[in-house]
Structures are given as structure tokens and as C-alpha cells.
Amino acid sequence: MTAPGLIAAQAKMAAAGVDQTAIDVFSHYFAELEAGATGLIREDTIEPLLDPPFLEGVDIDDEAARAAFDKTAIIRLNGGLGTSMGMDRAKSLLTVRDGKSFLDLIVDQVKQARAATGARLPLVLMNSFRTQDDTLEALAPYIDLKVDGLPLDFLQNAEPKLLVDGLMPAEWPQDPTLEWCPPGHGDIYTALLGSGILEKLLDEGFRYASTGNSDNLGAVPSPTIAGWFAASGAPYAAELCRRTAADRKGGHLAIRRADGRLILRDTAQTAPEEMHYFTDEHHHPFFHTNNLWFDLEKLFAALKARGAVLGLPLIRNVKNVDPTDTASPEVFQIETAMGAAIEVFEGATSIVVGRDRFLPVKTTNDLLLLRSDAYTLESDGALRLAVGAAPLVDLDSKHYKTMSKFEARFPHGAPSLKDAVSLTVEGDWTFGAGVVCRGEVVLEDTGKPETIPDGTVLEG
Template sequence: MEAFEEKMKAEGLSQAAIDAFRLNYEQLVAGVTGLVPEKEIEAIEELPRLADLRSKSVGDIKGLLAKTAVLKLNGGLGTSMGLAKAKSLLEVKDGKTFLDLIADQIEYTRTKFGSKVRFVLMNSFSTSDDTKEYLSKSHADLINEPDVELVQNKSPKVDAKTLKPATFPEDPEQEWCPPGHGDIYPSLLGSGMLDRLVDAGIEYVFVSNSDNLGATLDVDLLAYFAETKKSFIMEVAERTAADKKGGHLARRLADGRLMLRESAMCPDDDKAAFEDISKHKFFNTNNLWVNLPKLKAKLEASNGVLQLPLIKNKKTVNPRDSSSPPVFQLETAMGSAIECFDDSGAVVVPRERFAPVKTTNDLFSLRSDAFKASALTCYFAQGQGTAHQSSSKNVTEAHTVVLAAPKGPLVKLDDKHYKLVDKMDALTDAVPSLVHATSLTVRGPVRFVKGTSIAGDVLISNESSEPVTLPPQAYKDSVTDLTPAKVPATA
């Protein structure tokens, strides 16, 4: 550990970052598996639901917002989609990027409630420059605010054979990796931002991913969080068959605390129970509410380190060269902090609050008419400062992207031709209408042009290597083969 500490200090990393890495490294060396058998937990049967909170008065929203910060995780490059810049700078809707929409949402909230809610972007060493440059041009008022940027730490990669610091003289930057979004806690502490926010009277922080446009600041959730005085609340959604491989919320029998159990934490003998969505009903949306004074007290009581479970990822030191030396990247997840507090809670939210863009399939769907920019109708009860929603008057644009269809379409584009954003864009002159689509499957290179609509379940294929344009028309519950020299058959 001494070699790692020396390396991290030379890089200018804080003591909080070093201490957090030390905990992870100690778990690695000790061979901690992190396995959580079914017999050690109980399933969560019922939780408060956001829909039920809507009917309650939310009180002095302006006062609550003055004590609130919105923190967006913005450290991802979107490399799996072929991006080399901050993922949040990707255009997603109506000519706007994720970052544009997030900034618009903040400005909307401030204008609507007359309260300057704080805004923080947690950038990584890879996204900081791009993000600040974009904000300075498009949203200069935000970039000039105090503490608008929290820079994520970086962790040294661990040589998988020696457990010493990995070295890669050809490109020393490859010796470092992101520490996972669990780094939010040592970053807040080590940067001094936690103290500055608390000293400025900020009590509540809403944390979410920048690629999840459904994760907006919800005043009903804020009011509930403040009223319950809990340290930590997680927004969860109901698992479906598509989510059975992912993690779930549970309660640990040993201490009665809520916890997250990911697939890697489940013994093989318990896989059937893990995937039983009728038993383990809820998954983490990664939308979190944290009480900052209580977080500060917890960190002070635990020597500046939250005891988060280790996530051990085995990679190669150069991720683009599988023959380069194997390394471990040590990470943590911010949602795991739910088990660090006796009074943690969870609220069941609608699925639309969890709409991350992880693949070009997600992006293709989001750019279609299956999603729209929402408009909320708001008025205030005189003398109470209480916000309500209505559907008939005083419409104001919320800059929120919401589902316009009964259910989001399942889009499966051919990875060989659409996995990277630039390749998808080259084949998409115009995204087809998907508002009535159940599923769209594309095999081979198919070019989409304006005037195309999809309804029901549609399969389109082209077995050749050259792109073929799909004739612009309506396709419903059909199979269309565009392969040249074949007679197109639409059933």
C-alpha cells in the first residue's frame, strides 16, 4: 500500500481519496468475496410510492430548494458508443445535448420557484475540460457559479500478478482508472466541497446520472426526504423480466439495514432466487437523496471513509490491447452507501425516472417521437407557496424528456453497423416514428429516411454488406427483407 500511497500523493490526490483506495485495496488483498447468500437477507415487500406522495402538501418548496443541491454524475466518456468526449455533450433531442437539457431543467426550477437551487457537475479527469468549455459557450451563467464542478478522483490500476501499482511507460495515463461513482463521497470530502456546502446551509443533495433525463428534481420527493429527516433515500423501480439479471434491494438480517445485492454478490446456488422478480421486486435507479450534514457526521465518525463493498474489475492495463498486462480496477458504487446508515430509506418511482442512455439502441429510441419534451402546468396555492400540477392552464416548459407512448419501444439495432454513434448517424437521415412501436429489430446496414413509421413488432433485414435504404412508408407487425437480388416481402 505504501507504493500506492506515494504514487497517489505525487498525483496530488487528497487524503480522503487515498484512504478510500486503501479500504478497497485491503479488501482485494484479503480476498474478500462480497458474496451475500439468500439466507442472510430478506426481500423487501412494500415501500412508500411516489404516486402516494403526490397527494400530500409539499409545504415551503422555495425554502427547501434554498437548502438543496442537484449533483449530476458527468464522468463518462461513452467509449462503448465510440465517443471520445463527455457523453453528456451528445445531441439527444431537438438539437440539444444532455447537458443543455440538464442546464435548462435547473434554470426552469429556479424560475418556477424563485429559489436558486445549487447545481454541481461531478466531472472526471477525462470530461472536465470538454464540459467546462461547452458550458462557457452555451450556459456561461452556470459555469461561473461557485462550486459548480466537483472533479472525480482517479485510482491507480493494480497489477493482477504482483498486486503492486501497474506501470505502462508507453502511456502513463493508462496506469489510472475511474474509481466508480462511489467516489462521490471521498471527492466531496477531500475537495472541501462538503464543508463548503454545509457551511452555506445546503442540507439536501439529489444525485443522478447525467445520461438519465428522467431524473429531474422532484419537489414531492424533496419534501418527503426533508420531512422524514432520513440520512439517505434511494429511488427504486419495480423489476421486470428484463431486469432479472441486475441487482436488487434487500434487507440484511444481521443488522436490519437496507442493502444492494448485485449479481456478482450472489452465490451460484442462489441464482434462481436472485432472478425471482416476484420475490426481489425492486432495483436501484441510481437516483439518490443524501442529507449532507448527516453524511459529514458519518464520515467524521468513520475516519473519513464509508465502508462500501469493493467492485473488482479485471482488465488489461491498455484496454485497447488485450495482450497488455492484466490489472485490477478497484471501484465502488454510490448506491451501496444505503447500508452505511441506520435510517436509510427507499421510494418506489415510475419507470420513466429511470431512462439512461447506455447504447445506441437507447439513443435511437430517445431521438424518436416515442419520447417528447414535456410541459408541466403549474399554479401556486396563495399564501402557501405550494406547487401543484394541472393539465389545463399556465403551461411552462420543464425541459424534461418523457415517454410519449404507452410503453417504450424495444429497439435492437445490429451492433456491427450501429453500435457506434457515428455509424448510426451515417445510416439515419431521420429516425422513424416509433410512438406506436412495440419492437424494432434491424439486421444488417439499413438506412432510415424521413417519412417512415413503425408500429407493433417490426423486423427489417439486409444480408448484404452495403447499406440499403428502407422505403419511407408505414410498417406494422411486419418482416421486411431489403437484401438486393431478393424480392422484398412484407407480411
């Protein structure tokens, strides 16, 4: 007998025009949630991944790389609003360098790669209903960006938040949009199929997809990796980086003992009492960048064979229906991770890439670093480290967490950080023009707003 909560959720999704493919996938995960699935991956069920191949050891013929690259599409996840940074529009529209946004720089990267290789290299964004309009408006001036036969974007699906008490769809008349949530970036596969984009890419002769987050400007289109992936014959591959003590939160790949397959484990899938395994950069020495490659033909075949349900592991997130109101009802948000598809495909693999391919911006700390002279913007549209090691930036969240507060305290742009080891700001400090940081800089909280004069050199 079908649960009342599922019947109500299916009806709500159908009334909102959600694609039937997405409704079927949601129904699959509702059944798992109802059965008590938590999505936890226990340490005793996996073994650490210790010896993946390294890109630096790959030797790919230039012609083979070009041929694979010409069959590659660039897909970027662009559904995020940057709410943790106080934003209410697409995070990719945030200015990063030289007056250019994440989106502008991604377009530059694609156009430069096209010019250098002759590849068609379509750029396709997965937007959410909250980011689509602003994003397409921002792309309108790029009249030569679109590749014939392909749109510039497709929409991520939406699903109802479910009340923890009873699993009925949440209702929130104060703001009905808060009754909905995205199904996590694992929805990319469902959305590619349901939107028809997957078939269009195949019809236009594309075989491979290079996928990543729009806030990671390190994931520059790469003919070398395209050539490696094509030569591997693998249906799916993940880019990894070697972990450091600063990478304890990111997900990692592991080998499932039951069948020897690679799987992805994220923070939300780790039991609290086992977090010390998860965060140990020596026990699990490589982290997952969310830069992925997949064979479009094999993805299409898998989706068709499984009725669009790849069966990615459930991620059960508990939130408040209104994230800003802790008194609002608790809800489950059913999510899946894009990278979890690695366990679906037999023969899936991974490759360790340089740290330059992982430059995510999750906080204003990250943004200040990319805006500074510790990074240079190069001709291929890539931001690359200009110094031996990136300085650590730690800004007081009370005064710098949101973009409005951050911009007000750096009215003249980022200070020079190329000679800094770290910058720690405690309290309320506004930076003047031409401020230089050297070595380990700590600004202590004086209990009142402070201003650093123009041209100041901060050291120690």
C-alpha cells in the same frame, strides 16, 4: 507490515497529486482486496425488499416542498466517456433532442425548476479528469447557471490499477493514462469531502442533495421528493422502480438479515450460481435507479467520524490494463457503488417512483428511442413517454454499436416509433427520411448493405 504494492500505490497517488483523503480510502480497500475480499453478497444473507413506500401515495404540503427544495443541491455524475458507444469525450455532450445534449437538457431542467419554485438549486457536476475541460467549455455560455459561492464541478478521484499477479500498480508505458482508473461512483462521497464542496454547500445553507447520472434525463429536479425526504427525517434515500423482464441487469436493494439494514447488491456482487435470484423480477421486484437523496449534514458527520472511510462494500473488477488488448496484463480495479451508502446510515430508506424518472442511455438502442417521437420534450426540460409503453429497440451491434456507425445509418434522424411495439434490425440498414415503424418490425440481414427509402412505412 505494509504490503509493497500498497506502498508503491500510495507513492504513485501522492506523486500525481491525489488528495490524501482518497489515498486513505484506497488504502482501506487495498487491505480488503489483499485479505481476499470478493465483495459477493450471498442470497442466503439477504431478504427481498417487498413493501417500500410509493411516491404516488405521498401527500406533501406545497410550502414544505418548496422549503426543502430551496435547501437542495443537484449533483450529477459526469465522469463517463461513453467508451462503449465509441466516444472519447464526455458522454453528456452527446446530442439527444432538438440539437441539445444531455448536459443542455440537464441545465434546462434546473433553470425551469428554479423559475417555477424560486429555489436557488445549484447544479454541481462530478467530472473526471477526462471530462472536465470539455464539460466546463460546454457550460461557459450559461452565464447565469452558477450559484454564488459554489463551483460548477469537482473532480472524481483516480487510483492505480493493480496487477492481479502481485497487487503492484500496473505500468503501461504505451499509454500511462491506462495505468489509472476511477474508484467507481461510490467515490462521490470521498470527492465531495476532499474537494471542500461538501463544506461549501453546508456553509451556503444547503441541507439536501439530489444525485443521479448525467445520462438519465428522467431524474428531473423534484420539489415533491425533496419535501418527502425532508419530512422523513431519513439521512439517505434511494429511488426505486418496479422491475420488469427488461430490468434483469440493474442492481436492487435487499434487507440484510444480520442487522435488518437496507443494502444494495449489484451484478458484480452476485455469485454466478445465484444469478437466477438476481435476475428474477418477481423475487426482487424493485430495481435501484441510482437517483439518490442524502442529508448533507449527516453525510459530513459520518465522513468525519470515520476518517473519510464510509466502508462501502468492495466491488472487485477484473480487467485488462488496456481494455482494447486482451493480451495485456490482467488488473484489479477497486470500485464502490454510490448507492451502497444506504447501508451506512441507520434509518436510510427508499421510495418507488414512476418509470419516467429512469431514462438511462447506455447503448445506441436507448438513444434512438429517446430521439424518436415515442418521447416528447416538455417545457420543464423532461423527456416523457408519448405512448402507452416504450417500444423495444434492438439494433445489430456490428453496425450500430458506436456513434459513428449509428449516425451514418440514421442520417435524417430517428424513424417514427410512436406506433411501434418493437424494432429489431439485423444486418446493415440505412434509414431514409420520414421512415415510419408500426407494430413489430424486424429487418433481416440480407448479407449486404441496404437502404430504406424516404417515407417508407415498415410494418411487421
